[in-house]
Amino acid sequence: MLARRIIPCLDVKDGKVVKGVQFVGHEILGDAVDMALRYRDEGADELVLYDITASSEGRTVDYNWVSEIARALDIPFCVAGGIRSAEQAVKCLNSGADKVSINSPALERPDLINELAEMAGSQCVVVGIDSREMDGDYYVHQYSGDPDKIRQAGRRTLDWVVEARDRGAGEIVLNCMNQDGVRKGYNLRQLRLVRDLLDIPLVASGGAGAPEHFTEVFTKADVSGALAASVFHKKIIAIPDLKRDLQRAGIPVRL
């Protein structure tokens, strides 16, 4: 049976893993390669390595660093941050990344999703969406890596997920921003609404603080994977314990 995925996200700034509360005020947590290996050993199903400064600073990920991770890791990983052309994405994949995630550049130029899907195949193309609840609806935000540049993208989240899928996205990572870094649980209502629009995998992001948050995001929002950062980095939740809890709750996991 296909296992639900537990995905630690490493927000990387200058080769270090950082974590900010609500994206603001970054705190250094450790070296990216070391932390990637630690999560592999603990049983993470996949990793997301997100260069949080790349997009807003207009630079792209350093592919040598991608290669270093690819050499060491034997589980899949996705690279995000600053990928602006299908060629760059292919370079990144050729350096050993399994998937690339695009966020702000896809909002600037949605055709990028089509180009990437055509060149690399949909299965390599993840569209990351930072979404915030406002006045009872959900809206997409961009440049979330930089508190000075973050802004609303002028799109409803529920419209953008469908467009991204139609353009060839193979997976959606929905980061619910009101929830991010505060550890009060995933935004189940928003995730369920998005999930019901999709026939491609959806990964939940933002808000994980306790094991039961993972159980409920799988049972109530029916997502394929759950992404989290601070609860893993700060060792509030250990992945082996979490997976045993999920298994006891009847959720298929890889142990």
Add this chain to the structure above:
Amino acid sequence: MITVIEIGCANTASVLFALERLGADARLSSDPAEIAAASKVVLPGVGAAGFAMSRIRELGLYDAIRGLTVPLLGVCLGQQLLFEGSQEGDVECLGLIPGQVTRMEASHDLVVPHMGWNQLEAIQDDVLTKGVSAGDFAYFVHSFACPVNAFTVATTTYGQPFAAMVRKGNVWGCQFHPERSSVVGADILKNFVAL
């Protein structure tokens, strides 16, 4: 020397790195003569079957791959290319394994791509499956699937069972990514390296 065929698709680096982690002597090549002279060959692949087959023909690799008598391992799209044809772009493939590759139909309850860790089942006795047990997880990412037939060495079920591993003579295939399947994948690659 293991030659990993470079056709301009992704994941060649990951496959090469995985072989290096096992201490194998491996290199990338897209040269037909070099591939024909290799002692073992891996055909990786991520992306579309049509693009990959046109690259194989452009690079003059079609006959070189079909003519191999040494062990050949197709990985992911590489396994699909071993079959006679694929529904993906209605393309004719290498024809080393009988059968047609078909689309996995997406629905709300069965999201496609089939992405993540799934279990190997119905594992046949084969030199590549040594140390692998039914229920072991491997990492899959694909939207098209190979049919279960006489050459299936392991199956996986997603909606329906499909061929997770195949073998016909000197030709093997893995639909999953052994280079990204942790210990289980490393065991399979080790078995291949030891052939």
